[in-house]
Amino acid sequence: MIEKKWDFNKKKTVRDYAWQLGMLVLLCLQVLLVLYYGGKKAGFHEDEYYSYYSSNRTAGLYEPDREWLDKDTYRNEFVVLEGEGFNYSLVATVQSWDVHPPFFYFLLHTACSLFPGIFSKWLGIGVNLFAYAVNFFLLAWLTYMVTDRNKILTFLVSAAHGFNAVIISGVLFIRMYEWLTLFVLLLACLHVRAMITEHSMRKGDLSFHKFLLPLMFVNYLGFLTQYYYIIFLFFMAAGFCLWLLWRDKNLWNCFRYGLSCAVSIGMAVISYPASLAHIFRGYRGTGAAAEFLDGANTADRFRFFGSLMDEYVFDGHFLLLLALIFVMTIVLFIRKKKNSEVKTFVIEGDYKTYFLLLFAVFGYFFTVSKTALLLYETSNRYELPVYGICMLLTIAAVYTLSGRIFRALFINERLRRAGIAFLFFLFLAQDVHELVTGKVLFLYEEDRDRVEYAKENAHAPVVILYNAATPYHVWWCSDELLEYDGAYFMSEDNQEEITDRIVCGSHKLIVYAADGDTKEESLALILRSNPELEGYRMVGQKSLWSVYEFE
Incomplete structure (x- = not known):
């Protein structure tokens, strides 16, 4: 037997x-x-950002039009803030709005709660x-x-x-x-x-x-x-x-x-x-x-x-x-x-x-x-x-x-x-x-140079031109956006003249432009709104985004 x-x-x-x-x-x-x-591993898949967001959400991600958001505002959506750890009921509620069960997010939230204020790939x-x-x-x-x-x-x-x-x-x-x-x-x-x-x-x-x-x-x-x-x-x-x-x-x-x-x-x-x-x-x-x-x-x-x-x-x-x-x-x-x-x-x-x-x-x-x-x-x-x-x-x-x-x-x-x-x-x-032969997935090593560029220009004014049909694609660039002091959000559908004094008066701008039907018009609008700028050049691309440097 x-x-x-x-x-x-x-x-x-x-x-x-x-x-x-x-x-x-x-x-x-x-x-x-x-x-x-x-x-x-130098970058993140868009679903990985959502893992952190679902686990640690604070006020909710949103995309304003013609407004500034400072770094802390959107960083807080990916980290556990002091005093807000181990809030599993909120994790379950946020996850109920999506299509997956919550157990993994409980685990990730626990890890992030042990290290409040930190956004790191190593926690996941x-x-x-x-x-x-x-x-x-x-x-x-x-x-x-x-x-x-x-x-x-x-x-x-x-x-x-x-x-x-x-x-x-x-x-x-x-x-x-x-x-x-x-x-x-x-x-x-x-x-x-x-x-x-x-x-x-x-x-x-x-x-x-x-x-x-x-x-x-x-x-x-x-x-x-x-x-x-x-x-x-x-x-x-x-x-x-x-x-x-x-x-x-x-x-x-x-x-x-x-x-x-x-x-x-x-x-x-x-x-x-x-x-x-x-x-x-x-x-x-x-x-x-x-x-x-x-x-x-x-x-x-x-x-x-x-x-x-x-x-x-x-x-x-x-x-x-x-x-x-x-x-x-x-x-x-x-x-x-x-x-x-x-x-x-x-x-x-x-x-x-x-x-x-x-x-x-x-x-x-x-x-x-x-x-x-x-x-x-x-x-x-x-x-x-x-x-x-x-x-x-x-x-x-x-x-x-x-x-x-x-x-x-x-x-x-x-x-x-x-x-x-x-x-x-x-x-x-x-x-x-x-x-x-490079078959390990989800490394996104090509993102390393883009993040380094963001660190080098952390104090430069940044403009986010997002596609109004898919505004959530903004957060696919979060590892770079978290390096800047803040960013000015603009919908590419809004072609009204820009009045913000920083965007209109800076000698240098970093612009993230989403692929859309009015992307070129929006880039021309920025150039036309600031007499200090002579032109722009592309300095990087990522998925559905192009990064330009205006000087």
């Missing part, structure tokens, strides 16, 4: 302690690598880095269980995962997806542990305090982190219930399990009622439903997200790895006809857990590919929670199949170990290639 193999009280050997030390060293190296890339990265470290242990635990305590394979999966460029990118992207990954992995660990041990599962009985209660806790926080958690839970629950029925032929287990899931999600909805509006009436909820029901987009969307995983997770080798798995499986089947002792299954350990993970991951990947936003490489964020499990399943299949082929072909132990070493080198080489 599998249950008898899993003796958690077994005395550890020197080799066990050496392996645990190696895993800790591996984690430390990966954390150092994340910190290195965190230091290289620190929150995600904690989840990243937990995810390291969760993925290692999941691999260890699925592969029947294969330490070499656990180390290989942990190394390939933690050094991967897109996994590092998830830590640097100051949003909720690293934490969604945590709850997805924790959910997977709970179910796999229940299937392979007697600690959480007995035939005919589901342990409440060892399985159902932790499951409810994970469901509650997972739902309040990102609504995509429901997708993974749905497919995990469906696969698990099918296994329960196959194992016990007892509907009572499925009923108790389903009731526990329903109660935990219901409690999350009760504690955050805005979630129902977000899912069923919000623009993202209704848009996602429309995309899911549109059968015409299925192939293109699946191809889009599949190519992202291929390029950013497997460095363009995913189809090659699948082909290798297929060929090795065929070879083993042929060998099995000649030798009945040859094993053909593709993974170490309990095959039921392998197929449960495969079913849940494919269901999540497909559903998210049908509903998520198509945002080029930044769309990796939506599939990030299952990338680690995808790597686990793929690496485990290649590892196990190649090992069994070595044995079936009577290759000696030394050659088998050499093959394992080559496999380790192969997957790490993919990670290194991705890192050196």
